[in-house]
Amino acid sequence: DAMVIQNPRYQVTQFGKPVTLSCSQTLNHNVMYWYQQKSSQAPKLLFHYYDKDFNNEADTPDNFQSRRPNTSFCFLDIRSPGLGDAAMYLCATSRGIHVGRRNNQPQHFGDGTRLSIL
Amino acid sequence: TQLLEQSPQFLSIQEGENLTVYCNSSSVFSSLQWYRQEPGEGPVLLVTVVTGGEVKKLKRLTFQFGDARKDSSLHITAAQPGDTGLYLCAGMNSGYSTLTFGKGTMLLVSP
Numbered sequence: 357d358a359m360v361i362q363n364p365r366y367q368v369t370q371f372g373k374p375v376t377l378s379c380s381q382t383l384n385h386n387v388m389y390w391y392q393q394k395s396s397q398a399p400k401l402l403f404h405y406y407d408k409d410f411n412n413e414a415d416t417p418d419n420f421q422s423r424r425p426n427t428s429f430c431f432l433d434i435r436s437p438g439l440g441d442a443a444m445y446l447c448a449t450s451r452g453i454h455v456g457r458r459n460n461q462p463q464h465f466g467d468g469t470r471l472s473i474l
Numbered sequence: 475t476q477l478l479e480q481s482p483q484f485l486s487i488q489e490g491e492n493l494t495v496y497c498n499s500s501s502v503f504s505s506l507q508w509y510r511q512e513p514g515e516g517p518v519l520l521v522t523v524v525t526g527g528e529v530k531k532l533k534r535l536t537f538q539f540g541d542a543r544k545d546s547s548l549h550i551t552a553a554q555p556g557d558t559g560l561y562l563c564a565g566m567n568s569g570y571s572t573l574t575f576g577k578g579t580m581l582l583v584s585p
Contacts, residue, residue: 360516387571398562398575399517406571446516452571461566462507463573465516 359383362447362466369437370474377432377469379447388430389463390422391446399446405430406452437473444468477501478565480576488584490552495579497563498545504566506539506546507573511560520548553583 360381369375379388386407391399403412405424419441421433434441448463479498487493497506505524509517521530523539523546530537534557536549546563560580564573 389572396560396578396580398578400575401572404572411572448516450571461571462519462522463517463564465509465518467514467516470514 360447360449360464360466362445362469364469365467366470366472368472368474371439372436375434375437375471377434377445377447377471379430379432379466380428381447381449381464382428383449383464384427385449385464386427386452387450388424389448389450390420390430390432391448392441393444393446393468402432434471437471439473442471442473444470478563478574478576480563480579482579483577484580484582486582486584487553489554491583493550493553493581495548495561495563495581496545497547497576499565499574500544501565502543503574504543506543507564507566508537508546508548509562509564511562511578512558517560517562550581553581555583555585557581558583 363378389404390402392402393399401413402416402420403422419435423431446465446468448465450461450463481496485493505522507522508520510520511517521537523537526541526543528539534551538547560578562578563576566573
């Protein structure tokens with residue numbers, strides 16, 4: 357089945373130690389997103405790639421970076437994790453739409469990586 | 475910045491009861507989506523509503539999109555414990571690929 361796969365499902369890192377989360381997709385979607393979700397809250401968009409174009413949200417801390425080496429893979433790098441970065445990180449994909457077109461494309465989410473900071 | 479106000483934030487009901495979740499905004503969206511998220515999993519799309527005034531049914535779930543495309547509701551009839559989860563509405567904007575999420579409604583249905 358075509359899907360969005362996130363690895364690992366659970367990640368534990370130390371305060372200040374860089375960590376990378378990965379996402380892969382078999383849907384061949386040109387848009388990939390990274391969200392941060394804290395307990396019982398809505399997902400908060402960190403950034404997204406439209407093809408190779410990187411789009412950062414204005415309030416995403418500099419501590420968070422992303423790479424998309426090809427259509428299928430996208431990585432979230434946290435350079436110096438703090439205790440406040442403990443959360444579920446969700447990757448999602450969608451088909452892109454043309455500028456000005458009405459957008460009704462669904463986003464397909466992975467099951468997330470739960471990040472804990474010691 | 476477009477905002478989606480979702481209410482209620484928490485809802486705890488008994489099996490068999492009906493409920494309605496509301497999603498309101500002062501902005502117009504090109505379409506609106508509803509997702510359900512179970513603990514430890516990612517959100518799963520339930521429905522997309524596109525046309526103002528549209529009503530869609532998914533078994534015991536009824537979704538409405540307001541005439542002005544600024545608000546939406548989700549009504550569940552005869553709730554079951556399997557309906558437990560976080561319900562998220564998300565507005566989509568013309569010309570953009572990003573979603574504006576509401577804060578979510580955590581629903582707990584007890585047997």
